[in-house]
Amino acid sequence: MKYDITVIGSGPGGYVAAIRCAQLGMKVAIVEKYSTLGGTCLNVGCIPSKALLDSSEHYHNAEHTFKEHGIDIPAPKVNFTQMIARKGEVVKQNVEGIAYLMKKNKIDVFTGHGSFVNKNTIKVSGEKEEEISTDKVILATGSKPTSLPFIEIDKKRVITSTEALVMKEVPKHLVIIGGGVIGLELGSVYARLGSEVSVVEYFDRIIPGMDSTMSKELTKSLKKLGMKIYTKHKVTEVKSTAKTVTVKADTPKGEVLELKGDYCLVSVGRRAYTDKLGLENVGIKTDKAGRIETDDHLRTSVDNIYAIGDVVKGAMLAHKAEEEGVFVAETIAGQKPHINYNLIPGVVYTWPEVAGVGQTEEQLKEAGRAYKVGSFPYKALGRARASMDTDGLVKVLADKNTDEILGLHIIGARAADMIASGVTAMEFRASAEDVSRMSHAHPTYMEAVKEACLAATDSRPIHM
Ligand SMILES: Cc1cc2nc3c(=O)[nH]c(=O)nc-3n(C[C@H](O)[C@H](O)[C@H](O)COP(=O)(O)OP(=O)(O)OC[C@H]3O[C@@H](n4cnc5c(N)ncnc54)[C@H](O)[C@@H]3O)c2cc1C
Numbered sequence: 362m363k364y365d366i367t368v369i370g371s372g373p374g375g376y377v378a379a380i381r382c383a384q385l386g387m388k389v390a391i392v393e394k395y396s397t398l399g400g401t402c403l404n405v406g407c408i409p410s411k412a413l414l415d416s417s418e419h420y421h422n423a424e425h426t427f428k429e430h431g432i433d434i435p436a437p438k439v440n441f442t443q444m445i446a447r448k449g450e451v452v453k454q455n456v457e458g459i460a461y462l463m464k465k466n467k468i469d470v471f472t473g474h475g476s477f478v479n480k481n482t483i484k485v486s487g488e489k490e491e492e493i494s495t496d497k498v499i500l501a502t503g504s505k506p507t508s509l510p511f512i513e514i515d516k517k518r519v520i521t522s523t524e525a526l527v528m529k530e531v532p533k534h535l536v537i538i539g540g541g542v543i544g545l546e547l548g549s550v551y552a553r554l555g556s557e558v559s560v561v562e563y564f565d566r567i568i569p570g571m572d573s574t575m576s577k578e579l580t581k582s583l584k585k586l587g588m589k590i591y592t593k594h595k596v597t598e599v600k601s602t603a604k605t606v607t608v609k610a611d612t613p614k615g616e617v618l619e620l621k622g623d624y625c626l627v628s629v630g631r632r633a634y635t636d637k638l639g640l641e642n643v644g645i646k647t648d649k650a651g652r653i654e655t656d657d658h659l660r661t662s663v664d665n666i667y668a669i670g671d672v673v674k675g676a677m678l679a680h681k682a683e684e685e686g687v688f689v690a691e692t693i694a695g696q697k698p699h700i701n702y703n704l705i706p707g708v709v710y711t712w713p714e715v716a717g718v719g720q721t722e723e724q725l726k727e728a729g730r731a732y733k734v735g736s737f738p739y740k741a742l743g744r745a746r747a748s749m750d751t752d753g754l755v756k757v758l759a760d761k762n763t764d765e766i767l768g769l770h771i772i773g774a775r776a777a778d779m780i781a782s783g784v785t786a787m788e789f790r791a792s793a794e795d796v797s798r799m800s801h802a803h804p805t806y807m808e809a810v811k812e813a814c815l816a817a818t819d820s821r822p823i824h825m
Contacts, residue, residue, distance in 0.1 A: 364390045366693070367483050367495035369475040369638070372400020374670025374682030375501030376459050381690035382499075383466035390493050391468055392475035392485055398459040399452075401503050401671070402679040405523045408455050410546055412448040413526065414710050417553040421712075426749055439554050441531055448526070476639035480663050484639075497665045499689055500653060501682070502638060504631040504671035509538070509596065512627055518601035519625045522547060532556045534622035536608045538596050540567035542709045544628035545583065549711045552586050559589040559620050561596055561610050568709060572721040572770040574736075574756055579715055579772060582752050586712075594618060599625055633672045648674070659689050667693070681705045704787050706780045713739075713753045716780035719768035719787050722758060731761035735793060735817025737809045739773045741825050744804035750774035755813040757793055764792035764818060775806050782810055793817040 365387035368379045376398060379391045397404060423437040463470050473487020483493040506521035508514050516524050525547045531554045537544040540562030552558040560567065560583075566576040567583075567590060580590055591610065597617075598609040606625040610618045633652040640647070645661050648654055653661060653668040660667050667689045670682030684700050691698040706718040725732045739745040739753035753773020759766050769783030786796050797814035801807045812822040 362388075362494075364388050364469075364493060364495045366390070366497050366499060366690075367392065367475075367493050368499045368501055369483065370400060370501035370503055370670070370672075371398040371459065371470075372501060372503045372670060372682060373402045373679040374503070374672075374686045375400065375499070376462070376686075377683045378499045378501060378669060378686030378690050379468050380462060380466050381687045382693065383468050385690060385694040387690075387693070389466075389468045390471055390483075390495065391463065392471045392473065392483060392493070394472075394474040394487075396472060397456040398463065398470070399456040400501075402682075403455045403459065404452060405526055407679050409448050409452050409526045410522070410543075410550075411710055412451040413444065413550045414546060416444045416447060417550045418712055421553040429749065439531065441528075441554070445527060474637060476637055477642045478639070480643045480665055497667070497693060499686075500635075500638070500661070500666065500668040500672060501670045501686065502634050502672045503682075504677055505634045506627070507630050507632040508627050509629060511597075512538075512599045514627060515601060518604075518606045518623070519599055519627060521627055525624075525626050528624075532622065532624040534559070534620075534624075536561065536606060536620045536622040536625045537628060538599070538608065538625065539628040539630070540564070540569075540590065540592065541628060541630070542568065542707075544626060545579070546710050547626060547628070548588060549583070549586065552583075552588050557589075557622075558587070559622070560591065561594045561608065561618075561620070562590065562592045563595055565593050567592065568715065571707060571709070571715060571717050572756065572768070573723055574754070575715045575717060575770050575772050578752075578754065579709070579711060579713075582713055582772075583711065585752075591618060599627075601625070631671065631677055635672060650674075658692050659685055660692075675702060676705055676707065678705060678707065701788065704784050706784055708777045708780065710777060713750070713773045714776040715770075715772045716776040717768070717770040718780055718783045719766070720758060721768060721770070722756075725758060725767060730767070732758050732767060733761050733817055734758055735813045735815065735820075735822075737812035737816060737822055737825060739806070739809060741812075742804070742806065742809055744806055744808070745774065747804065748774065755809040757810070757813040757817045759793040759814075759817045764794055766791055766793055766796065766814075769810070771810075773806065773809070779807055779810065782807065 368391045371393035471485045473485040534557040537560045593613040594610040596610045669685035709715040736756040740751040756770040758768035793814040801811040816822045
């Protein structure tokens with residue numbers, strides 16, 4: 362059989378592209394080298410990390426806030442085996458959901474490693490070897506954790522996020538290299554479960570890509586949780602024995618910091634994955650970072666081959682990959698889809714959560730844009746007091762002259778869900794005043810967005 366489309370990789374980019382192509386009437390094959398569908402996100406990324414974040418947060422609350430809420434229970438204990446098993450069950454439900462969606466949309470799943478024979482033929486090397494004949498190809502092969510050249514990831518003591526999600530024990534002292542999203546989320550899990558956690562970051566702040574107010578506030582919250590954060594520290598050496606790790610880093614004062622732990626999580630980023638894809642057989646080149654190059658329509662240098670998600674440039678996020686999956690499917694179908702890359706939100710699922718969309722204050726300064734800031738603290742919110750989640754704030758950035766919202770940054774409870782309001786407002790090019798004049802239910806965390814918009818409009822928040 363000849364397929365209209367063959368998608369290689371079944372992560373959020375690939376499986377969404379496959380479904381949208383099928384919805385648009387195309388005959389679709391999807392190739393996945395692992396036995397379960399869903400890619401990094403569902404198997405070893407977004408979903409399992411959030412499952413452990415939620416479980417560890419319940420434990421933390423049982424230990425620290427139940428008493429004040431008037432709930433007396435015996436001191437809670439961590440059943441780590443059960444916690445990991447529940448996470449496994451959550452992953453299972455999700456990956457089975459994708460298998461169901463493939464069936465529902467009559468998409469043929471090929472299990473095995475896909476590679477190009479030529480631009481219309483894909484070889485699948487699995488239990489058996491097969492060839493797929495196809496009109497077009499969508500590459501969605503994703504990414505893998507990366508490391509520093511002098512660090513050997515032994516997957517036992519020196520680990521990546523993948524191993525950190527299937528630990529056999531709660532570390533005594535987890536040393537994390539990299540204060541980005543993945544390191545801080547997994548660090549939070551283990552800090553809540555009782556590990557000593559040290560984060561070593563090369564830049565002058567954690568989550569360096571986000572608005573600096575968010576970094577500052579999150580640093581305070583994570584320190585309250587007991588995490589030690591070493592910014593402006595350059596890791597120079599990582600050594601492991603059967604039971605220990607030693608991490609050395611140059612301090613800003615030119616001294617050497619030595620951290621001894623039982624595990625070291627290397628979370629310094631991810632690299633595009635194109636291993637053994639046979640790109641050379643079709644003449645597709647990768648850039649310096651190993652990413653597949655595409656044009657504005659996500660088409661590679663070969664006219665029938667497209668690429669999406671982590672394997673191309675841009676934010677390495679599941680929802681960015683999904684948007685690109687839909688974009689390519691609709692482009693192939695002759696439609697005129699659009700992605701606003703400025704409005705892809707970024708979220709950190711620590712506690713408090715951090716979320717941002719649009720421009721950061723640093724970006725506006727660098728661009729020389731005249732802007733104004735409105736912010737509102739969670740501690741002034743009735744809803745936040747009721748739930749005892751008073752750490753956090755909302756920061757709105759608006760154009761100084763037109764009042765158009767240029768960026769929304771939130772640290773606090775439910776920030777991950779609230780950020781969608783910023784995407785909506787900015788997609789419709791709302792002004793801060795527009796949002797401040799819309800009714801927001803009381804009592805909700807969203808009232809902080811309205812109040813921050815009031816503060817940005819003409820410095821007149823009601824509740825502060
Ligand atoms: C710990 C962690 C937490 C994360 N949390 C979040 C989060 O909360 N929110 C968020 O938006 N993002 C999160 N991410 C990032 C997110 O997982 C990725 O951005 C997303 O999975 C990228 O999707 P993708 O489809 O491009 O690739 P992937 O999800 O990486 O999928 C690629 C798939 O292609 C398969 N493949 C590769 N090569 C071949 C081949 N030659 N033949 C057959 N199959 C192949 C791979 O096996 C894989 O299944 C997280 C990542 C990690 C590691």
